[in-house]
Amino acid sequence: xxxxxxxxxxxxxxxxxxxxxxxxxxxxxxxxxxxxxxxxxxxxxxxxxxxxxxxxxxxxxxxxxxxxxxxxxxxxxxxxxxxxxxxxxxxxxxxxxxxxxxxxxxxxxxxxxxxxxxxxxxxxxxxxxxxxxxxxxxxxxxxxxxxxxxxxxxxxxxxxxxxxxxxxxxxxxxxxxxxxxxxxxxxxxxxxxxxxxxxxxxxxxxxxxxxxxxxxxxxxxxxxxxxxxxxxxxxxxxxxxxxxxxxxxxxxxxxxxxxxxxxxxxxxxxxxxxxxxxxxxxxxxxxxxxxxxxxxxxxxxxxxxxxxxxxxxxxxxxxxxxxxxxxxxxxxxxxxxxxxxxxxxxxxxxxxxxxxxxxxxxxxxxxxxxxxxxxxxxxxxxxxxxxxxxxxxxxxxxxxxxxxxxxxxxxxxxxxxxxxxxxxxxxxxxxxxxxxxxxxxxxxxxxxxxxxxxxxx
Numbered sequence: 001x002x003x004x005x006x007x008x009x010x011x012x013x014x015x016x017x018x019x020x021x022x023x024x025x026x027x028x029x030x031x032x033x034x035x036x037x038x039x040x041x042x043x044x045x046x047x048x049x050x051x052x053x054x055x056x057x058x059x060x061x062x063x064x065x066x067x068x069x070x071x072x073x074x075x076x077x078x079x080x081x082x083x084x085x086x087x088x089x090x091x092x093x094x095x096x097x098x099x100x101x102x103x104x105x106x107x108x109x110x111x112x113x114x115x116x117x118x119x120x121x122x123x124x125x126x127x128x129x130x131x132x133x134x135x136x137x138x139x140x141x142x143x144x145x146x147x148x149x150x151x152x153x154x155x156x157x158x159x160x161x162x163x164x165x166x167x168x169x170x171x172x173x174x175x176x177x178x179x180x181x182x183x184x185x186x187x188x189x190x191x192x193x194x195x196x197x198x199x200x201x202x203x204x205x206x207x208x209x210x211x212x213x214x215x216x217x218x219x220x221x222x223x224x225x226x227x228x229x230x231x232x233x234x235x236x237x238x239x240x241x242x243x244x245x246x247x248x249x250x251x252x253x254x255x256x257x258x259x260x261x262x263x264x265x266x267x268x269x270x271x272x273x274x275x276x277x278x279x280x281x282x283x284x285x286x287x288x289x290x291x292x293x294x295x296x297x298x299x300x301x302x303x304x305x306x307x308x309x310x311x312x313x314x315x316x317x318x319x320x321x322x323x324x325x326x327x328x329x330x331x332x333x334x335x336x337x338x339x340x341x342x343x344x345x346x347x348x349x350x351x352x353x354x355x356x357x358x359x360x361x362x363x364x365x366x367x368x369x370x371x372x373x374x375x376x377x378x379x380x381x382x383x384x385x386x387x388x389x390x391x392x393x394x395x396x397x398x399x400x401x402x403x404x405x406x407x408x409x410x411x412x413x414x415x416x417x418x419x420x421x422x423x424x425x426x427x428x429x430x431x432x433x434x435x436x437x438x439x440x441x442x443x444x445x446x447x448x449x450x451x452x453x454x455x456x457x
Contacts, residue, residue, distance in 0.1 A: 001224070001228060001229075002078045002083065003220070003226060004078065004082065004110065004112050004226050005023075005083075005084060005113055005114070005115055005219060006039075006085040006086075006087055006103065006107045006114050006115070007020040007086050007087060007114075007117060008087035008103045008104075008114050008115070008116055008117065009087065009090055009116070010090055010091065010117070010118050010130060011089070011093075011119070012089045012090065013119070015149040016086055016087060017086060018149075018206075019115075019214070021210075023216065024049065025204075025207050025208065026211050026214060028052065032082055033055070033081045033082075034053040034054075035058070035077060035078050035079065035080040035083045036050060036053040036058075036085075036086070037058050037074065037084070037085040038058070038060070038086050039059075039060050039061065039086065039087045039088050039103050039106050040061055040088030041059075041063075041366070041387035041431065042059075042088060043256065043257035043259075045086060046059065047256065049086060050260075053084070056260040058074075058077050058261060059259050060073070060074060061101070062101045062109065063100075063366050064433040064437075065433055065436040068231070070106070070435075071110065071231045073261065073435055074110055075229060075231055082220065087103030087106070089102075090102075091114065091116065107141060108140055110229065111227040111228075111229055113145075113222050113226055114141060114142060114143045115146065115219065115222070116143055116145070116147070117149055118130065118131070118146055118149060119149050119150050120149060120151055121152075124156065125159065125160075127148070127160045128166070131167075131170060132167060132168055135170065144170065144225075145170055145171040145172065145218065145219070145222060146164070146171070146172055146173070147176065147214070148160060148161075148174065148175050149174075150176065150178050151176060151177050151178060152177075157175055161175075172215075173214065173215045174213055175213050176213050179206070240441060240442055241269060241270060242270045243269070245272070245445060246271070246272045246285075246286065247266055247271050247273055247288065247289050247444065248284060248285065248287035248290040248291065249263065249274065249291045250278050250290070250292045250293070250330070251293070252276075252277045252279055254278050254297055254303075255292055255330060256293070256294075256296075257295050257328070257431070259434065261433065262291075262434040265435070271448075274287050276290075278333075279300070279303050279304070280307075282309045282310055282313075283313040284310075284314060287322075288451050288452040288455075289322070289324070289451065290314070290322060291325050291326075292325070292327070292329070292330030293328075293329065293330055294329040295328075295329035295330075297329050297332050297338065298338065298357050304345075311347070311348045314334075314348050318334075318348075318423060318424075318425050321423055321451060322451060323424040323448055323450075323451055324424065324425035324426070325377060325425075325426055325440075325444060326425065326428070327430070327431050328389075328429050331413075331420070331427035331428060331429060332392055334348050334350040334351050335348075335352075335353040335354070335355055336349045336351065336352050336354055337354040338354075338357070338392070339354065339356040339357065341357070350422050350427075351420050351422055351425075351427055352399065353394050353401070353413075354397065355392040356392065356393060356395045357391055358391050359391070361389065361390070363389070363410060363411035363412075364389050365387065365389075365410065366385070366386070366387050366409065367412075368383060368384070368407070369386065369406065369407055369410070369418055369419070369430050370382070370383050370384075370405065370406050371383075371384065372405070372406050373402065373403065373404035374404065375404035375421050375426055376424045376443070377426055377439075377440070377444065378404070378443055379439070383408070384432060384439075385436055385437070386430040386431050386432040387431050388411065388412075388429045388430055389431075394413055401420050401421070401422070402422075403417040403418060403421065404419040404426070405418040406418075410429075411429070412429060413428075418430055424447060
């Protein structure tokens, strides 16, 4: 029956991540095997959800992934005792006035009961009106309960509780006071990644404090009451043959933005994943392709440049034709120069681009890229859906390099172009999801096989 709940907010910043982590923490303490999911193009929240659930956190995104594959992925991966899905932005906030790809649409797709998190700052009786607005806005949606956040004092709490009891048909499963001195660590992209947060125990203490105000028994009851869910199996990457191939993945405190499904789908083909550390390894291990995800090279740049032997080895392997697929932070790492507030730093130098970090996002949101030029990984004519979120921007280049993507939606690297190419390396600001872009898997495997054969020739 896949017991499950979706934690949504009335808006972004209402406290849904804190609530989701608190619920997961309580479920784990009860001895339950919790599988966490994140709706929307997000890596940082997913990292925290994974840390607290003690399981990989998976992504459910109906823009990047076809809806039928979203359902299949959920059912295949929701093999624990209970699943907790964290929404994104406000419950009904999507791409347009119809709410396309919003959290509410995901909840309906998965027949999932919703718990709504409300920031009650400077509101009392109006909270009841707000709840009724959300519950009546889409009658097909099942909003079962609310968590009241930012309660100022006992009187504030009492009026809101009485108003909900009088006017609304929802349960209250959380009453969170205003914590003046405690909060989750934050940075410009939202929460600070747990890999970079040196005081994870402080975060746990905060979540433990919040958890004291959550009614976990009511939440379990709601999750168990979810409707039955099924799907018709679809073709998967298991039909692709990656046996004998070794795919290197740089995964450390610098490069941490990976969808777990991307790595799992590669493994399903029989390929081996070789984890690599850009700060500690002095050279690349023997791999047939290299995947560098996003992350925060800008906040770790002083440590990255100290490991010049590793950077030089990547450059040498690129010259020899090693297939390299680099997303966002990976793209930054492969460029010529990165300029931050701390100064100008030489990067690997495969791509002749100088990037500068800015205080405000230079691109943020879903993207659609069309492959229009020859490249190592994709066939021409393919349309790729993904997302971009970066504070860096190209400010200088020796000469305009070859780029294979034209951005039909989104900013890209330069002049609505993206997918910079050098030999068998591609760098892009576009983050893709393997379940919505099976060509990414086949492209990496094809190029890795060619490279492996050339090494053994």
